[in-house]
Amino acid sequence: MNKPGRPRFIVARWTRALPLLALLGALLSAGAARAQEYVKVENVPREQLPAPQFVAAAYGFIMIAILVYVFVVARRLARTRGDIAELRTQLERATAPGERR
């Protein structure tokens, strides 16, 4: 391999590739420019969002949120009442005659 000739070879290849790269860049930028233009198109179907489903989803969310909250609070309340009952039993046992020293 002719080592001193290699850099010149690489430069020559890049010199040939540069116009191609410039062309590619120009094409891409033209594409981007085209995307910025507004062109009138006929008979395109309008985006149709089902309004009753949105209303039902909103109402459903509120109902579910409230039901879940009631369930969570009721569970916490039941657990706390269980703790109260247990502590009262402990107190009664501790204060029962013969138990206290």
Place this chain on the structure above:
Amino acid sequence: MPTVGRGFAVAVMTAIAGFLVVPLLIVSAPVEPVMGVVQKIFYFHVPCAIMMFLSTFVAAAGSLSYLFKGAERGDRLAHAAGELGVLFGACVLVTGPLWGRKAWGVWWQWDARLTSSLLLFLILNGYLLARRYGGPAGKKLAAALSLFAAVDVPLVYKSVDIWRTVHPQTTVVPSLDPAMRPAFWASFALITLVWGILLTLRLRLEDARANVEELQLMVDDLAHDA
């Protein structure tokens, strides 16, 4: 152990009936000409927003009595109301974008009303987090946060009048078409009733927890004396 009162049972039955009747009133209400059917989200979005505001004010009032008078009952009321503020805030922030997606074409818009509502929701969440993870000073820190939340409420309400926004203005409810009023006020009454039931239930939980703490102290004292 406290039992369910007669008034509370009647309120719960009324609320269940309301959840069946109010949708019928909303369906039979006239369709708004500009936004169409999706405008019907208004009938429960607005009452939820009002309940978020009411919860914030109740939490602030309870916090004030705790901060300045040391009232533990006020702190418990504030805690219960703060949690309800988060619940109804979540309802507002979910139903609003559902409405906005259809009416404006976007789920979210960083305008004054939406942003200040989100801020209020975040402050209320901060209140609950401060209580839970704030350590010994958590209660007082949370109480101060609830006062900031209360200051945000008038800002949220008047934001649509002060700044240019895509959100409907505060004149919508007073100028409501007479044919739309029964659905709105029935929905408002239902959501208010549900709020009252939830606050009562949540307050019972707070009272029960306070009872547990008292009993635990008594048990510990007895164990210490023995």
